[in-house]
Amino acid sequence: MKTRRYVFLVSGGGGNLRLLAKFLAFGLLEGELVGVLADRPCPALIWAQEKGIFAQQIGYRQSQPEELRQYLAQLQADLIVTNIHKIIDAQTLAQFSEAHWVNLHYSLLPAFAGLIGLAPLEAARKQQSPFFGATAHLVKEKVDAGPILAQGIFATAWQKKSTKNHIEQTFRAGGLALWAAFAQLEGQKIAEQPTSIQWENGQRICLHPCPKIPEQLQQETFWQNI
Amino acid sequence: MKTRRYVFLVSGGGGNLRLLAKFLAFGLLEGELVGVLADRPCPALIWAQEKGIFAQQIGYRQSQPEELRQYLAQLQADLIVTNIHKIIDAQTLAQFSEAHWVNLHYSLLPAFAGLIGLAPLEAARKQQSPFFGATAHLVKEKVDAGPILAQGIFATAWQKKSTKNHIEQTFRAGGLALWAAFAQLEGQKIAEQPTSIQWENGQRICLHPCPKIPEQLQQETFWQNI
Structure with missing residues (x-):
């Protein structure tokens, strides 16, 4: 089985990003954190950069999904955490339907x-x-x-x-x-x-x-x- | 302290009504079940009648609150279970604001x-x-x-x-x-x-x-x- 490739979409402090990285480092989850994509400048992005994880700010909007799609394809994401403050558009979900999209809500x-x-x-x-x-739930078009x-x-x-x-x-x-x-x-x-x-x-x-x-x-x- | 006077507003099978009666019978709650008011013919109303509890079908609507108010006043209700399929109007809640209105939601x-x-x-x-x-929650105007x-x-x-x-x-x-x-x-x-x-x-x-x-x-x- 190929290694699971985690991509974390993030907007904020990155607490859950650091936690996911720790789960992986301790072997509590398999796979690899291959990328962090942020929809704004935020501490999570800085943390990822410092850790040497691929980190990129993108201009995601529902009406402008191209950049997100490009990076998800490039990173070969198959486990995607969607903790950004944007709702993922249905077509992007459909295009990467083989990936598991997970959102965490408090x-x-x-x-x-x-x-x-x-x-x-x-x-x-x-x-x-x-x-x-x-x-933690699978992501559908509705928030x-x-x-x-x-x-x-x-x-x-x-x-x-x-x-x-x-x-x-x-x-x-x-x-x-x-x-x-x-x-x-x-x-x-x-x-x-x-x-x-x-x-x-x-x-x-x-x-x-x-x-x-x-x-x-x-x-x-x-x-x-x- | 005066005895607590429970009034149960009901629409259906009356499972929770019978349960409340049992709590009172076993001394798990103090007080007395003094009346059952139903907004339609239902098994709960028949059960209460058979038990010799004051039981009355009323024509409650938010726009026609008079009958409910009349019976609540007559029964001197101070603990009111609102398990009817109608939302209680704000003015009735205000008029009996010294009573505790409780709704049970599944x-x-x-x-x-x-x-x-x-x-x-x-x-x-x-x-x-x-x-x-x-x-179980206190009742406000909003459902x-x-x-x-x-x-x-x-x-x-x-x-x-x-x-x-x-x-x-x-x-x-x-x-x-x-x-x-x-x-x-x-x-x-x-x-x-x-x-x-x-x-x-x-x-x-x-x-x-x-x-x-x-x-x-x-x-x-x-x-x-x-």
Whole structure:
């Protein structure tokens, strides 16, 4: 089997990009991160450049998809993370239909679909949602829709926990969901039951569906300095 | 403290009505079920009549709220379950603002807001949602919005479990959320952590936030013959 070729489309800080790179470096996913494409200047692009990963700012819009298509073809992308703040046009999805397009959204979709970044967390706080988390799903033309591959969820504690703590837990939920999504797409066998992870800092996340969780992801140290 | 006076607004089979009656009969909630108001002929209305509970079909519409207001005033309702297929008008909510209005929705709101009955379960199956459940929330003018009081959630198994099994688990999640919502409104102290309940049939539900779960609710027999 040929090596999986990951391409990461990015707009922002690159936390999940660095996490994907770490999954690959630790052998928690197979494959290779072959390119990072950003739709604007952003820290993620700088990080990739510094790491010597192919990194390119492109002018993607739905009406101007040529540059994205050109780089996806050139990079021979077959696992594509679409965490840019743009919706991928249907024709590009169709043209690269043999690739798996995965989006990570910070909410328990379809709740708070369409909100960007951490806006769903704020909306959840307003409604006092008892549970929050992140969703990795296959990309369809409609924003934040498409079959769900994995969710990482946790019980909220709006009165007791700080926003910073909730953000950190959301990031871990997202990272786990992204890992579980790609682990499934790589063909790892799914566990019968959801998996609950609790770290030394007391944070707890339930991940479903997912393959057997690697030991590293359950260690507090894995999540530091990302 | 005066006895809490529950009024149940209903449209359908009355499963949650019978469950509320059972919570009260077992002393799991304080108060008294003083009336059942239905916006159409339905099994729930017949059940209430047979039990000797005040039961009345009313002609509620947002534009014709008089009959509902008349009965709520007459029954001195202060805990109102709004499981009718009609949205309560803002003026009626304002007129009885000292009462707690609670709605039970079969989904992890705000996901699938606006869908009725078990339609959200079917929508969740289509999107392969890893988690499903039910939400008890305070009623605002907008449908399925308002602060959430409690959610009962469970991990789905779309490939392995029957629709019947998922429906049954959704019903239990809803019953628990309804209990947790009213237990909070009655002033019972909330547990620090979410509570996980597993029954003999293997079904498992996580409830949050909630007071300490009574022993009866954890027994398989409680949920039979409702």
